[in-house]
Amino acid sequence: MTNxxxxxxTIKIFDLTFFDDCYFIKKNAIVEKIIFDNRTFYAKFExxxxxxxxxxxxxxxxxxxxxxxxLLKNNRTNYLVLEYKGEEHQRFIPLVKHLLKTLDIGIYxxxxxxxxxxxxxxxxxxxxxxxxxxxxxxxxxDALKTKLxxxxxxxxxxxxxxxxxxxxxxxxxx
Numbered sequence: 305m306t307n308x309x310x311x312x313x314t315i316k317i318f319d320l321t322f323f324d325d326c327y328f329i330k331k332n333a334i335v336e337k338i339i340f341d342n343r344t345f346y347a348k349f350e351x352x353x354x355x356x357x358x359x360x361x362x363x364x365x366x367x368x369x370x371x372x373x374x375l376l377k378n379n380r381t382n383y384l385v386l387e388y389k390g391e392e393h394q395r396f397i398p399l400v401k402h403l404l405k406t407l408d409i410g411i412y413x414x415x416x417x418x419x420x421x422x423x424x425x426x427x428x429x430x431x432x433x434x435x436x437x438x439x440x441x442x443x444x445x446d447a448l449k450t451k452l453x454x455x456x457x458x459x460x461x462x463x464x465x466x467x468x469x470x471x472x473x474x475x476x477x478x
Contacts, residue, residue, distance in 0.1 A: 315356055318477055319413050320383070320426055322373040327356045328470050330370035340465035347467050364473055367418065372470040375460040379434050384427040384441055385471050386448075390455030393421050397478065400425055403447050415474030424474050434469075438462050 315324040328349035336347040349372055356371065364371040375381050388396045397414055404412055404427070411428040427444075429437070441458035448456065460469040 313355070317361065317373075317473055318415065320474075323377050324355045326351055326353045326374065327360075328352065328372040328374070328467075330372070330472075336467065338465045338467055341463065345465055345468060349467070349470060351467065361473070365475060367475075370418070370472060372472045374466070374470050376434060376466060376469050380431050381434065381437050381460050382429060382431060383471075384429055384437055384444075385459040386423075386425040386427075386441075386444065386456050387417065387459070387471070388423045388425075388456040389417070389421055390453070391421065392452055392455070393423050396423055396452065396456075399448065399451050403444065407444070407447075414478040416476040416478055417472065418475060423478070424471070426474075434460055434462050 313324045314321045328351055330349050332348075334346045334348060335350045338345040338347060356373070360369065360371060363369045375383060375385065386400065390396075400412075400414075404410075409427055413426045413428075415424045415426070416422065417424055427440075429440070432440075437460050441461070445454075445456070445458050448454075459471055
């Protein structure tokens with residue numbers, strides 16, 4: 305992936321390319337109270353306006369820190385993400401593969417999250433708006449609901465503030 309249309313410095317993690325102007329680190333306490341769309345969010349991820357270092361990424365892989373990166377830049381994204389956490393994680397992967405094939409979506413990556421029940425699916429898209437991302441993710445989510453109990457979230461989402469449209473870096477390629 306090239307991030308051709310969205311300007312900025314990038315960093316490569318596994319097969320994924322992210323913007324490298326900031327990252328988020330999870331804290332044990334609430335770091336920010338966010339009022340968004342008449343709702344209150346309590347963020348536990350602190351934004352760090354610096355490049356992610358190889359040492360920090362290694363500490364993330366060693367589970368010393370939990371690091372996340374933003375999915376949006378200027379209200380546009382290059383990835384759609386499904387995060388599944390549940391007991392049917394082994395069933396989730398083949399279902400998503402089949403679904404993405406039927407939707408003619410060809411470039412996607414599966415990763416394991418912090419534990420084996422957490423599966424992350426990164427679907428590569430080219431510089432789409434948040435509204436376009438919402439439409440595609442709604443279609444995918446609705447199709448999955450017919451086969452599985454809803455135990456996943458879709459990102460990015462227009463129903464979330466920018467500080468919540470972040471994704472935890474993966475731990476392992478599946």
